[in-house]
Amino acid sequence: MGEHPHWYTEGVSHIWLPYTQMKTATPPLPVKATDGVRITLSDGRELIDGISSWWAAAHGYNHPHIMQAMKAQLEVMPHVMFGGMVNEPALRLSKRLADMLPGDLNRVFIAESGSVSVEVAMKMALQYFFNRGEKRSKFVHFRGTYHGDTLGTMAVCDPEEGMHGLFGDVLAKNLLTDLPRTRQDAEKFAAFLKKNAADVAAVITEPLVQGAGGMVFHQAETLRWLREACDAADVLLIVDEIFTGFYRTGTRFATDQAGIVPDMVTLSKALSGGVSPLSACVARAEIFEAFYDDDPSKALMHGPTYMAHALGCAAANASLDLFEQDDYAAKVHAIEGQLMAELAPCGFAGNVKSVRVKGAIGVVQLDDARELEALKPKFVERGVWIRPFRDIVYLTPPLVIDKDDLSVLTGAIRDVLGA
Structure with missing residues (x-):
């Protein structure tokens, strides 16, 4: 050396x-x-x-295709505010994500980091019920999970996972339980969720693989059981595909292996091919409709400065090109x-x-x-x-x-x- x-x-x-x-x-x-x-x-x-x-x-x-797309975008417009304005790369990316995700997952909020996309999903879930006149305040999360390092996401990580144990007493108190891995587990989980449904906005999970919590695997049936339990209890399901999305588990999205439609899905990491900070929270049409109102107080009040920055969206579009071409x-x-x-x-x-x-x-x-x-x-x-x-x-x-x-x-x- x-x-x-x-x-x-x-x-x-x-x-x-x-x-x-x-x-x-x-x-x-x-x-x-x-x-x-x-x-x-x-x-x-x-x-x-x-x-x-x-x-x-x-x-x-x-990768030359991503590099060329970013160079071309850099010469035209690397960024412009997304408040009251939009840009072509962001809108093209939103349409493409809506087309490739299952069901009516078709409203895309583009942010700059994975943790922020999870925060946005959690905020959407809470306000979805607030806008319906219900004051639900908690999330159900699972042992072994990791969703980010910001305060909101730390509150839905496993408190004993290690990285965030120091903050356990100051974080929001949510409902921690085990992922169902058998049909008997699933029945117990469904009963648990129904019992607590009046105070629960959403269940949040990593699909197929709990990544930073130790690379712990589970089967696609677990995701189907979660979807069934959420439907029965009128609780939303947030699926965090930041790690698993874009073929890491073998299919384009891990949820494809379960055949379910989450209420919200979060994406990042491979979304931009690893060359630009970028993330997305994609919500179902029903979620969006709860915010679409004449009442301004029902709007989603969230907007990162670099939300939907054109340079990152150009990289993401090029990344999606590669996923589609090969x-x-x-x-x-x-x-x-x-x-x-x-x-x-x-x-x-x-x-x-x-x-x-x-x-x-x-x-x-x-x-x-x-x-x-x-x-x-x-x-x-x-x-x-x-x-x-x-x-x-x-x-x-x-x-x-x-x-x-x-x-x-x-x-x-x-x-x-x-x-």
């Missing part, structure tokens, strides 16, 4: 890193370039990216099969609790998480970027990764855990 560049040495003492104890953390790696599935460090070393920049870079880095379901099916075959031997390592795969998500869960910090530099030494958390080592590679590069990632995990 050579000396760090001046921008690193001059600036690193002024940053505040996410999810990091700054006093004891290993210094961050200086990145100078990205391309395809590779990250180039300032000293010239290349790392194959195993986590797609927190699951967002579905098409890899610097068979991403087939790509993910191939990745899934390779992950299953090449991660399975990890199950024989001494500290491994389980190995599981769903779509383009591969997880090796450990019995003892205390050694995870020591593993991180070992992956870098092997030329890969893999960032374990909690008690898991996981892969969520770009969906365009080839077999050889994916084998380097899985081989690094086998080598490091075997050693």
